[in-house]
Amino acid sequence: MTSKDSVDLPVSEPVGETIARVVSISAIDPTDQELGLPPEVLADLRAHFLVEPDELTARRHLGRILAARDELTKTAAVAQPRRRVWATAAVASAISLFGTAGMAAAGVLPEPMQNLAADVVAPIGVDLPRKGPIAAGEPSPGSSTGTGRQTDPSPTTPNPDRAPDLTGPASSGSPSTTTPPVTVPAEPSPTVPDPMSPTPTTSIGGTPEGGDGADSSSAQPGDGAASTGNPGHGNNDGQGNGNAGDKGGGDSDKGEQDKGEQDKGEKDKGEQDKGEKGN
Amino acid sequence: MTIGSTFASVLALAQEGDDHALTVLYKDVAPLVMGYLRSNRVENVEDVAGDVFVSMVTSIGGFGGGEDQFHSWLLTITHRRMIDDRRRRTRRREDTVAPVDLDRDGESGRDVAAVMDAGVTAVNRLDVGDVLAAMDHLTPEQREVVMLRVLADLPIRDIAAIVARPETAVRALLRRGVAAIHRNLTSSDSDVAS
Numbered sequence: 420m421t422s423k424d425s426v427d428l429p430v431s432e433p434v435g436e437t438i439a440r441v442v443s444i445s446a447i448d449p450t451d452q453e454l455g456l457p458p459e460v461l462a463d464l465r466a467h468f469l470v471e472p473d474e475l476t477a478r479r480h481l482g483r484i485l486a487a488r489d490e491l492t493k494t495a496a497v498a499q500p501r502r503r504v505w506a507t508a509a510v511a512s513a514i515s516l517f518g519t520a521g522m523a524a525a526g527v528l529p530e531p532m533q534n535l536a537a538d539v540v541a542p543i544g545v546d547l548p549r550k551g552p553i554a555a556g557e558p559s560p561g562s563s564t565g566t567g568r569q570t571d572p573s574p575t576t577p578n579p580d581r582a583p584d585l586t587g588p589a590s591s592g593s594p595s596t597t598t599p600p601v602t603v604p605a606e607p608s609p610t611v612p613d614p615m616s617p618t619p620t621t622s623i624g625g626t627p628e629g630g631d632g633a634d635s636s637s638a639q640p641g642d643g644a645a646s647t648g649n650p651g652h653g654n655n656d657g658q659g660n661g662n663a664g665d666k667g668g669g670d671s672d673k674g675e676q677d678k679g680e681q682d683k684g685e686k687d688k689g690e691q692d693k694g695e696k697g698n
Numbered sequence: 699m700t701i702g703s704t705f706a707s708v709l710a711l712a713q714e715g716d717d718h719a720l721t722v723l724y725k726d727v728a729p730l731v732m733g734y735l736r737s738n739r740v741e742n743v744e745d746v747a748g749d750v751f752v753s754m755v756t757s758i759g760g761f762g763g764g765e766d767q768f769h770s771w772l773l774t775i776t777h778r779r780m781i782d783d784r785r786r787r788t789r790r791r792e793d794t795v796a797p798v799d800l801d802r803d804g805e806s807g808r809d810v811a812a813v814m815d816a817g818v819t820a821v822n823r824l825d826v827g828d829v830l831a832a833m834d835h836l837t838p839e840q841r842e843v844v845m846l847r848v849l850a851d852l853p854i855r856d857i858a859a860i861v862a863r864p865e866t867a868v869r870a871l872l873r874r875g876v877a878a879i880h881r882n883l884t885s886s887d888s889d890v891a892s
Binding site: 430456460461463464465467468469470471472475478479480481483485487488491492503 | 717720721724728729730731733736737740744747748751754755756821825826829830837845848851862876879
């Protein structure tokens with residue numbers, strides 16, 4: 420590869436002009452000689468411009484430099500705590516976020532939070548474990564009508580005193596968890612039990628009203644009140660669930676029963692007095 | 699005017715705000731900054747240089763490099779403050795470059811070698827006053843590049859970074875500036891001879 424191949428030189432161009440042009444377009448930085456000025460002139464030129472500032476100018480400049488340094492120090496002192504607060508807040512937020520996400524993924528959050536987290540991330544396709552009745556084979560609330568969040572955890576709560584499995588209708592596995600509790604007292608018992616019945620509390624969920632025991636397990640105050648007006652119902656509830664309200668209903672029924680016996684005794688006493696007067 | 703091997707420690711102390719280190723740095727770079735401003739005909743050199751040093755203090759925390767890089771970095775600040783000062787001035791300086799000089803500097807640099815050859819004898823008898831007089835005919839862009847090359851002895855790459863131009867443009871400006879200096883020296887010498 421010759422120089423003629425690398426650089427296309429016109430024949431009519433003078434050599435000095437070509438060198439100057441090549442030097443100007445080359446990647447080599449021009450040296451002092453290539454600048455065309457003698458070194459001593461360049462040195463004089465540098466000495467002409469590169470002079471120390473006079474003392475007054477130097478003092479002014481140094482004063483501005485130190486003032487700028489002080490201002491910068493103050494600004495940094497103010498900005499540092501702010502930065503630290505923001506950094507702390509960011510770290511705390513990240514820890515809480517990832518911690519909550521990890522606990523939700525592990526399913527160790529409390530039940531409401533776990534279900535809430537599962538509901539929040541369900542639309543984006545993340546399936547988190549749930550707690551409560553939905554975990555026992557219930558359809559996911561995200562795929563249902565949306566009432567699944569109003570769950571009543573009591574049906575899955577093991578209660579040895581209750582016998583919902585024996586009654587059939589109340590424990591047949593129907594989604595009773597979504598049944599509003601207001602339906603419970605709206606079914607008054609048409610039959611008024613005989614207060615003198617010897618065994619008013621022997622059947623455990625034996626009556627059809629005994630199916631309401633599942634509803635009464637939700638400890639609604641209305642259950643106790645309803646059972647007050649329905650002795651048979653109240654007795655069943657009171658004995659089956661041990662609910663305080665139901666117990667109160669049972670006691671009140673018993674009290675009424677005792678009152679009836681007392682009235683009967685007084686009536687008999689009145690008749691005896693009549694007989695004595697007659698005698 | 700170099701700090702030398704202790705530059706790194708001086709820089710580290712200056713970045714922490716040490717008074718003595720800042721003073722050492724100032725004394726090292728003040729002639730260069732003020733010389734560059736003066737050579738480019740900045741009217742209020744002291745004020746513009748003060749702005750440069752304030753910017754140096756506020757930005758020195760983010761600087762990293764050697765002494766040569768520090769000079770280039772500081773000259774970049776100086777150049778920008780100089781441009782700001784020019785823009786602030788409502789009355790712009792008239793450049794005294796004759797149109798014939800621009801024509802001769804143009805195109806392919808045909809006149810460069812001839813001028814340099816013809817000016818060899820004249821240059822050999824130069825003093826700094828003649829060079830300064832010859833530099834009066836440079837355009838501001840040529841003057842900036844020539845003075846960065848002469849005063850700070852910077853490579854083309856650093857000069858291009860300082861003036862924010864491509865290296866090829868900087869090279870062309872430098873070549874045309876030097877050619878204009880030689881031409882002016884030759885013409886002044888011929889005027890004296892005649």
